[in-house]
Amino acid sequence: MPKTVCIVGAGPSGLVAAKSLLHDAPKGTFDVTVFDSQTRIGGLWPSQKTDNDGLVHPLMVANQSKHTVQFSDLAWEDDAPELPRAWQVGRYLELYHQTYCQEAKLILGTRVEKTETTEAGWQVHTKSPDGTTREESFDYLLIASGFFGRPVVPESIPKNPEVPVVHSSQYRNLKGLLGEGERQGSKILVVGGQMSGVEIAGTIATHLSAAVHAPGTSLIPNVDKYTVHHIVQKPVWVMPLFLSPKPSSAAPPFLPLDIGSYNLATRSYPLTNNQGHISTEAAKHFSTIYECTLGTNQAVYSPCLTVTSEDASNPQFLAVSDNYMEFVRSGLITLSRGKLDTISGKEATVSPSNEKVDDIAAVVLATGFEASISIDFLPPSVKQELALHPDDLSNTVALGFHNTYHPAVPNLGFVGFYRSPYWGVMEMQARFLTNLWSSGGPESPSLSPSMKEALANDTSIQKTLSLRTDPRASQFPMGDYVWLMQEFAAALDLTLLDPPENMRQLKMDTLTPARYPSKHLSEPRQAQVDKSLRQTEATIWAAMTSDKFAAKAVFRSLLGEWKLERELISKLPSHPSGHFSGTAKFLLRAGTREGRESEFDRFAAEDGDPVTEYLYIEEGDFKATNGFSFRATRRYVWRYNERKDELSVWFVKTDDQKRADYLFHRVEFAVPDRDYEGERECRDSWRATAGHLCIDDFYDVNYRFNFQAVNLRGWRLAYTVKGPQKDYTIDGVYTR
Known part of the structure; x- marks a missing residue:
């Protein structure tokens, strides 16, 4: 009789978990049910160009290419853009569901309200929009509800602000932020200096520039008076969407940033984790790499973004934006270095400098998300076992083997519950749990030697707990992408496919999910792996040998x-x-x-x-x-x-x-x-x-x-x- 699995969340992590349980274990091993509170699949990713109700704008361009934003056994269409828009990612997920998850029972528009542990497994309580409640029993519970639970609003934001205040995930356009009529104030204040802060400041500046310089009359009265004022706590390296694997060349080739970032030809084996605790020497090393990649320490743009020798000794933070830096140079984006202290009326105070930012027209918060709400339905005793820390946005829970499970609760699993955009790791996490549960659990004698060794040597929980108080923790402390893929592959006895000879000649050995295919592939799945590999090879070859990009x-x-x-x-x-x-x-x-x-x-x-x-x-x-x-x-x-x-x-x-x-x-x-x-x-x-x-x-x-x-x-x-x-x-x- 199959084991029953309840998956919470029908985004990419929930779908790849369902696929792995259905296709990477012997047929009939698992009976899968997927719940999602939304009325569509995709999680963050909308599938319609007009879907503006989610946390991601449907026209947002992904900051990773289609070669990374994919799973191993479903290639993108050949004419898909190198950097897909959010709604195109949603369409990809719809196709993925149609291709691999039809045997799973999908229940949309239904929220998991509460779960209870039982001797047999889990009792899951759900509620539909009409108020109907249900209780079902499952052997396993798999959480794929995502890290982006609820937008964080700092305490410095007044309860009844005089100006519009929105979270960056809610921003869509200037009209929605400023309204149609004349608004007092001239500065759009962006709070938060990491990835989303840079992205949203660049986006708003782009919209302002477009409104000012477009033909005809702007829908925003006196739009030319507005600027963006961005508060950043420390310099962040801002990378454009296309980088060069040969930055010292006067005529460099260009590739989507992830293709060069995950080039194994630049790494030594065996791979070691370059994330987590960052030593002074490691920080300086990364700073040198980033300055070489950009050709500048960013001083030409702004003193607030200049990475000094002192800054270079500390953990480095990255952000991605094509336009942000030039808008800073031009003055459309101005900067304050520090932290938002208070907002009173139309004035903000920045600490520790006590700088005043006046004439504020609106505030956009790029202050992250509270992840703990995504697991509110877990029993208090389980949250205690997981060492839940609601205020730690990077290490909300302490989990074993790279955020997949906890030995104290072996019938509970996690996929995608971490701050990272890497779909390949989601797929590996799903495979790991499928292997673990189909073998009978962490104590089962049926576990393969590689899985036993991986579990015996795992220190993920201890590392997570230590990083919570580590002032030198990296931006994404779970681990770097290529090392994580190696770790999962070793546990699962998966082999990394060799790069083609022409890629070796170019010294390009880019890791993509398709480089780690499942062991037992059907002909259609193998065809998708082959297609994906050909697409990546073609992109790299064109960029390195022609004028592509x-x-x-x-x-x-x-x-x-x-x-x-x-x-x-x-x-x-x-x-x-x-x-x-x-x-x-x-x-x-x-x-x-x-x-x-x-x-x-x-x-x-x-x-x-x-x-x-x-x-x-x-x-x-x-x-x-x-x-x-x-x-x-x-x-x-x-x-x-x-x-x-x-x-x-x-x-x-x-x-x-x-x-x-x-x-x-x-x-x-x-x-x-x-x-x-x-x-x-x-x-x-x-x-x-x-x-x-x-x-x-x-x-x-x-x-x-x-x-x-x-x-x-x-x-x-x-x-x-x-x-x-x-x-x-x-x-x-x-x-x-």
């Missing part, structure tokens, strides 16, 4: 203001030579439809988001060699097409210079000559060309983009223009 990296790095010096040399006396000196601004806004109506409509309909573009404005003084001088300005619209990985420049309309008119040119990148064996490169920059025929005049365009790690340190744009009435060259140099 170069346009993306250039487009991101253009944001903000540049100093522009341009020489014009004319061979015709009718067009004087001269020098232009001024500024060029790339102003971020939502993508517009003009000039590309059919493509825009299709992209918006299929993906739900027209992404972003720049309104380019240059202003300065032109001094001709004949002594004549005048004020000069010009405008373009720069666009990046994610599906085509294509950068293009468009003329603006003469009667509305915020609107694109027609295509000027597409930027064609030239692939640098690389000799991977000798680590030698024959180009000193990314180069690109373009051409444009304007009636009888041909514009021959040449670009040179000079990178310092992930950021442009400068670039050149040169034109040679020839025609019946024109014969001149323009050479412009852009520097920060």
Whole structure:
């Protein structure tokens, strides 16, 4: 007779737990029931573009690529973006459920209210929205209710604030935050300086920039008066979504940040845990790596974000945002270093400096979540065994073998109950519990030697308890991804698949969930593993040997203001030579439809988001060699097409210079000559060309983009223009 399992939560961790119980144990071993209080599956991840009721905006771009945000035996569609949006992740989970979890009994819109331990297992009390209560008995209880239980609101926030206060998970747009009418105050205060604080500050600044620079009239009155003020306790390294595995190159290749981060070719074996307690030496080592990755200690952006030698001696924190740093440089985001002390009216006080932040229009809290509410239904005696600590957001409970179970409660399991985005670890946790329970539990003689050894040597509980009071605990103390995958694989006797030979040549050995497939795969599951591996290999190969993602990296790095010096040399006396000196601004806004109506409509309909573009404005003084001088300005619209990985420049309309008119040119990148064996490169920059025929005049365009790690340190744009009435060259140099 099968053992019954109650799974609480139908998000990614609950679904992968159900799949593992149903497919990684002999058929009929387990009878699985999944409860979720929501009326849909997916947990945090919505599956509809219009689903704004959850904790994640449906159009949010994941900060890990599709190669990491997946399970081993279900590949993404080939045309899925490298960095999927939240609703696309929700669709992936729907397909995963349809493919592997149909045999599980799924009960949605039903909350687990209380559980009780019995001699046989668990008594589970549930309640549906209409108030109907039920009691059912199960042999095992598996908690997959997630770490993100309830938003934390600091005590410093008044009970009846004078300005709108929302949690970062509730923010959707400026209108929802500020309302439609005129609002007093000019600063949107963001509280919280870690991952979600940086992300939401960058998002709000993006929305402000888009509202100010969009064509037409803004829905937000006087939107140009608003700025973001961000309170950060310590410097945090802010990584863009695409990094380079060769940051010292002048023409670096680019890949989604997780592909390089999980490159086993840069690690020594056996892998050791680089998280948990961080020594001074380890902190300095990480600081060196991050500074090399970014090409800066961040001093060029703000003193508050500068990682000094003293900062580098302490545990390092990371955040991810494409736009945050340039908005800080431009002043759209201003910073205070410290901690929010009080808010009174429209003024906040920052400690310990006692700095005052006045003229506040709204407050957004990026202060994390209380995880303990996700396990409120457990009996007090069990919470005591788990050493529940509601105020410790990183180590809420102390669990054995990397947050999966507790030896005192062997019929209770956890999947995904930790601060980490790594789906591969969720899958490993699910496999571990499946193996443990199908073998009869931690004391069973049926356990494999590798499982017995793993349990005998496990110190996870002790480490969790010690890290609670450790001032040098890492940002994600459970353990680093590749080491955790190794630990689970050793316990489960799973083999890491070797990388293909062409990946070895590139010194790329990226760990993805598909590299650790289950032992006994059906043909359809094996086909999905193979497809996933091919997708990752293709992405890496294209990025390392072609111009793939170069346009993306250039487009991101253009944001903000540049100093522009341009020489014009004319061979015709009718067009004087001269020098232009001024500024060029790339102003971020939502993508517009003009000039590309059919493509825009299709992209918006299929993906739900027209992404972003720049309104380019240059202003300065032109001094001709004949002594004549005048004020000069010009405008373009720069666009990046994610599906085509294509950068293009468009003329603006003469009667509305915020609107694109027609295509000027597409930027064609030239692939640098690389000799991977000798680590030698024959180009000193990314180069690109373009051409444009304007009636009888041909514009021959040449670009040179000079990178310092992930950021442009400068670039050149040169034109040679020839025609019946024109014969001149323009050479412009852009520097920060």
